[in-house]
């Protein structure tokens with residue numbers, strides 16, 4: 001059975017595949033891709049709820065562009081840590097990385113604390129440190145409050 005793999009999304013000749021996305025997270029990654037001006041008019045294929053040995057069910061995205069900007073990759077790592085980004089050339093995977101949130105996040109997330117200086121000084125870049133990678137907790141460098149990554153809204 002297992003050697004008869006069904007190709008569910010057509011292969012791309014070259015571009016980026018985002019794989020091993022836990023089912024349900026794909027939509028959020030798609031939102032990030034939609035905000036990236038470099039991906040305007042770039043063909044993107046989105047698949048949901050595929051069978052996965054590792055995850056049970058997974059989503060997958062295929063982007064017909066050779067690179068993703070670092071900021072977009074960082075936003076993806078915050079929404080869905082551990083997803084795999086594969087680079088495809090001539091139908092072959094030439095690079096495969098599992099993305100993890102960076103230790104320090106500069107101007108990627110907005111602080112929720114209304115008293116935080118970053119809320120009141122528009123030019124000031126926000127800074128968060130990943131204080132608990134397992135629980136996805138980050139701490140604002142300025143007001144020292146701790147938040148879950150998922151409760152903070154992204155800066156686009």
Ligand SMILES: [Zn+2]
Pocket residue numbers: 111112113116117118140141142143144145
């Ligand atoms: Zn703050």
